Amino acid sequence: MSATLTAPKVKAKNPTEKRTRVAVVGGGLAGLAAGCALADAGFAVRLLERKPFLGGRASSYQHPATGEVVDNCQHVLLGCCTNLLDFYKRLGVEDQIRWFEQLTFLLPDGKAGTIQPSGLPAPLHAAPAFLKFSVLNLSDKLAIARAMLALMRGLPKETEENFLSWLKRHGQTEQAISRFWAPVLISALNDDLDQVSVRYAAMVFRDSFLKSAEAGRMGVPAAPLSEIYGRAGEYIEARGGEVMLRASVDSLSVHDSAVTLRANGAEVAADYVVLAAPFYETVKLLPQSADAEALRSQIGELKTVPITGIHFWFDREVTPMEHAVLLDRTIQWMFQKSKLLRGKRDEGAPLAAGSHIELVVSSSKSLLAMGRNEILDLALKEFIEFFPAAKDARVLKSAVIKEVHATFSPAPQSDRYRPIPITPWPRIFLSGDWTATGWPATMEGAVRAGYATAEALAFATGDQQKFLVPDLAARGLMKLFG
Ligand SMILES: Cc1cc2nc3c(=O)[nH]c(=O)nc-3n(C[C@H](O)[C@H](O)[C@H](O)COP(=O)(O)OP(=O)(O)OC[C@H]3O[C@@H](n4cnc5c(N)ncnc54)[C@H](O)[C@@H]3O)c2cc1C
Known part of the structure; x- marks a missing residue:
């Protein structure tokens, strides 16, 4: 992968063909997914990443104090992450994920409860394990079963209500909350129950626990994250694109027929740009205008x-x-x-x-x-x-x-602050887990964002492409509930 900005070398598949140039700012999963999809569709992709490695918030590096290669944090995925799995297949790294059907919940006194699927049709597949789940008592389980029935019927409408209040309204015991709802949701949504929207909480349970056994299985990367996502850089380069590491974009200017980025003092010209940095970095790169102010204050509401x-x-x-x-x-x-x-x-x-x-x-x-x-x-x-x-x-x-x-934070009503990929500037597109994907901040959400942005950008050039893949179908009795 190239680390220089002064001698960009875009290798065209056919040297006589003039390809549309797309600069992608950010080598996290959203930027990488957008870059790979666009490179596949024949665009000349140049990806600029500030850090010396790819993967963004899902990356690994040599820890300075221990000398060990560590992931910035353990990342897990679920079977329902269809776009992430499509991305893995695209890169040929799907065999780097180990799948687990069984989850063990431990108490400090050593008591353990396990959740695993049985042969029963969804949503009853986990019911036998749940009945034996020893870290909860009967009244906890009855309360959870009642709440699950309510969630099965469909995604609740988004309101100002947070999920803790919803749980209390649905008669959940303290122990059901602390030993079941909280551990699952705090790790899936990364915020406290009194801070998360009812819609996102319900989505976690419907799309993973209830829909099918396949949707709920847990995938764990079996290699350091940057090794897995580094393959995306090779993928872009193999399709005539370029990946620039240690390339921090400071500003951009939009002209009628092109966009110019400034990174590390050098200029990079492109026909289109995808801003796939985190939202608090993206706002710094938007052009100066009244439109930008409105977008900045909208995005600025995210926490x-x-x-x-x-x-x-x-x-x-x-x-x-x-x-x-x-x-x-x-x-x-x-x-x-x-x-x-x-x-x-x-x-x-x-x-x-x-x-x-x-x-x-x-x-x-x-x-x-x-x-x-x-x-x-x-x-x-x-x-x-x-x-x-x-x-x-x-x-x-x-x-x-x-x-x-x-x-x-997937707070109640936070979706209203998440922008779509299209901006007031026809040559600038947004991407990132924080854009309007309908998903919480996850690797799946980031890949969805990347694919959606690539579709929007290709469409703007008159090229109708489909990169997003469908959700898993509901199985068993869950087919009745969609
Ligand atoms: C500790 C932790 C644990 C997590 N655990 C999970 C998990 O278990 N499962 C899961 O699915 N998700 C998990 N996530 C969430 C997941 O990592 C993110 O949702 C996803 O990786 C975000 O991807 P992204 O491309 O949207 O953004 P990012 O990964 O943030 O990528 C943006 C990139 O832009 C670069 N950049 C910023 N500014 C510039 C600039 N000016 N010029 C050039 N480059 C720039 C950044 O260096 C970065 O590489 C976790 C996240 C963290 C931080």
């Missing part, structure tokens, strides 16, 4: 929420489990990276008998003001409550990665 990843490298294995949901404590998920990453498992070494554990805290507002050591002490103390074998293990290395602006 961000943090996520914190806490890593421990132990001198020995402290649990055979690859992942688990952790209840009733600050830490929410455990991922045993040394087992999940295929390369590490195949190599056996470097920590031959050791173990790399990542603990994830979504909506980690309470950790923002805490220092590294305070967070490590708290996380280790809690981790030992779930996995007592860790008490005797030696911590070889540790790291805390706080992503302060991890995702936008």
